[in-house]
Amino acid sequence: MNDCYYCDERAAIFKALGNSVRLMILSEIAKGNSSLCELVDIIKRDKSTISRHLKILREMNLIEIKSSSNRVEYAISMDCIGNYFLCANDVMDRRIDMKIKLNDIIKKEAKMAEKLPEKFAKWHGIDRTKIPWYPVVDVDKCIGCKLCFVSCGRGVYDFDMEENKAVVAHKYQCLVGCSTCATICPVGAISFPERSMIQKVEKEEKVLVRIQEKAKKKKAEIDMEKVRKEAMDKLSKTKTSVKYEVVGHVFESALMKSIRDAIKDCKVDLVDISVESPSLKGCWDQKAPSLTKFTVVSTEMEDISQCIEKIDKIIKKAGMVLISKE
Numbered sequence: 512m513n514d515c516y517y518c519d520e521r522a523a524i525f526k527a528l529g530n531s532v533r534l535m536i537l538s539e540i541a542k543g544n545s546s547l548c549e550l551v552d553i554i555k556r557d558k559s560t561i562s563r564h565l566k567i568l569r570e571m572n573l574i575e576i577k578s579s580s581n582r583v584e585y586a587i588s589m590d591c592i593g594n595y596f597l598c599a600n601d602v603m604d605r606r607i608d609m610k611i612k613l614n615d616i617i618k619k620e621a622k623m624a625e626k627l628p629e630k631f632a633k634w635h636g637i638d639r640t641k642i643p644w645y646p647v648v649d650v651d652k653c654i655g656c657k658l659c660f661v662s663c664g665r666g667v668y669d670f671d672m673e674e675n676k677a678v679v680a681h682k683y684q685c686l687v688g689c690s691t692c693a694t695i696c697p698v699g700a701i702s703f704p705e706r707s708m709i710q711k712v713e714k715e716e717k718v719l720v721r722i723q724e725k726a727k728k729k730k731a732e733i734d735m736e737k738v739r740k741e742a743m744d745k746l747s748k749t750k751t752s753v754k755y756e757v758v759g760h761v762f763e764s765a766l767m768k769s770i771r772d773a774i775k776d777c778k779v780d781l782v783d784i785s786v787e788s789p790s791l792k793g794c795w796d797q798k799a800p801s802l803t804k805f806t807v808v809s810t811e812m813e814d815i816s817q818c819i820e821k822i823d824k825i826i827k828k829a830g831m832v833l834i835s836k837e
């Protein structure tokens with residue numbers, strides 16, 4: 512005797528039980544309808560059919576012949592056979608439960624599909640759920656690398672950690688025409704419908720007409736952005752104030768006077784002027800080099816580049832050293 516022996520034996524018993532007519536026969540015998548005639552009458556099968564099934568049940572010792580005065584009657588051979596029915600009922604209940612749960616999931620998914628986030632709800636004005644463009648994962652091929660799950664930027668995928676498989680959780684969030692995930696899947700587990708399906712939708716829904724207005728708007732936005740960028744560039748190159756730091760004989764060269772004379776016609780002003788002598792001696796001896804700081808500012812918030820050019824020349828001519836200019 513070994514496990515296999517039991518399995519074969521059990522399989523033979525379940526095979527005998529695995530027939531709806533034989534189950535009906537067992538059920539009727541258990542109720543007390545135990546003769547061939549009664550069974551034929553109730554189960555509505557001909558005599559030979561019922562006899563054949565009775566023979567199979569007898570061979571498996573599921574029923575036995577009961578002695579009776581002048582007719583053949585059958586009886587369930589062991590009470591425990593009734594448990595088979597109870598067990599089958601439990602399994603049935605469970606299956607029904609699972610079916611209900613499955614239906615709930617399907618309904619939930621359908622609801623979720625209906626409640627597409629606003630930004631995914633339409634494709635060029637067409638209800639997105641009317642366009643069957645979305646990925647399908649072949650779970651037998653999927654190796655669970657998660658590349659599609661991580662790469663899709665529209666939240667189409669979820670990932671089943673227990674099964675180690677990618678799951679298409681929000682199919683209508685897929686961008687119509689995109690097939691990136693199928694391209695990058697290392698084992699070709701993702702498929703999409705034929706592209707001709709999209710072309711058909713484009714034709715039927717007059718997508719090319721619909722998008723003209725959008726295209727016009729987009730072009731205007733691009734042009735506007737270009738103009739804005741150019742204006743910003745120009746503005747960034749425009750100088751309205753420049754701060755100088757120079758070292759040299761500021762008094763001897765009469766630098767500040769020369770600058771003032773040169774800019775008298777420009778719309779600028781000199782502000783924050785300071786002269787720093789490096790030593791006490793320098794304070795008394797005006798021939799010592801000093802650090803001179805001043806800022807040239809536009810009085811009209813205009814570009815002062817031309818004025819700055821003049822000042823640069825004067826600084827150079829005066830023999831001053833330009834330390835910084837910003």
Ligand code: SF4
Pocket residue numbers: 648652653654655656657658659660676677695696697698699700701
């Ligand atoms: S990219 Fe392909 S293999 Fe990787 S998880 Fe997605 S479907 Fe599976």
Ligand code: SF4
Pocket residue numbers: 646662663664665667668684685686689690691692693
């Ligand atoms: S095709 Fe593009 S948008 Fe659609 S699921 Fe794949 S990566 Fe996401």
